[in-house]
Amino acid sequence: MKIKHVLLTAMVCSLFSCSRNGAGISTTFEVDAAASSVEWKGAAPDHFHTGAFDITGTLKADRHGRIKNGTFRIPIASIRDFDLEDPLKEQLLTHLKSADFFNLLVYPEARFQITEVQPYHQKEPTAIDGANMLITGDFTLIGQTHQLRFPAKVTMTGDSIQTEATFNLNRLNWGMNSFSDPEQPLYILPNVAITLHIRTIKTND
Incomplete structure (x- = not known):
């Protein structure tokens, strides 16, 4: 009985110590929309x-900057084009917002919910240089x-966490099937190359 009492006391002290030194406590980081x-x-x-x-959202991390979870939203109406001039630019964006692609009127946003973050040590061809984390989550489009997984470079500097990533997103997996027939005059490749630039800042709570 004495041994059990000692073990129980040690466990309680250990848990109390962890609580006092901050282990297990989550910190909230909010997306800096202007820099993401x-x-x-x-x-x-x-x-x-x-x-x-554009992208908005928050993530939770421990005091060492290790990401625990996060939720992000992408407003479809914020879509921009970099390579065309008007009126071709406006025509492209209008088409992308239509039911042929993002169907903005019915689905005004895409969402990503982080479910797991693990250390990453591989070197996939599409991974960004310096990738150190493998991020897994549920992506709604x-x-x-459906599940989405990609390597990312995650760094913590002061009160901010920077996440950079490059990967291919197969639009067909989310039912975006328009212009996917190689035999038709207008054929758009299934993979869309994605590059993430996300800066989050620690909030006061």
């Missing part, structure tokens, strides 16, 4: 277009939710 974006590159066999979306 989701860049995209969509291509046909003979040309491509580039642009970006035009009403469908």
Whole structure:
């Protein structure tokens, strides 16, 4: 009985010590919208277009900057194009917002919910240089939710966490099937190249 009492006391003290030194306590970081974006590159066999979306959201991290979870939203109406001039730019953006692609009127935003973050030690061809974390989450686009996993470079500086990533997103996996027939005059490749630039800042809570 004495041994059990000693072990129980040690466990309680250990837990109390962890609580006091901050282990297990989450810190909230909010996306710095002015310094963050989701860049995209969509291509046909003979040309491509580039642009970006805005992004908002929050993530939770421990006191060492290790990400525990996060929720991010991408407003579809924020889509921009980098390579065209008006009126072609406006025509492209209007088409991308239509039911052929993002169906903005029905699905005004995309969402990403982080479910797991693990250390990353591989070197995939599409991974960004310096990738050190493998981020897994549920990505919702035009009403469908599927798992999305990609390597990322995550760094903590002061009161901010910077996340950079490059990966390919297969639009067909989320039911964006328009212009996916190689035999048709307008064929758009399934993969969309994504580049993430996300800066989050620690909040006061």
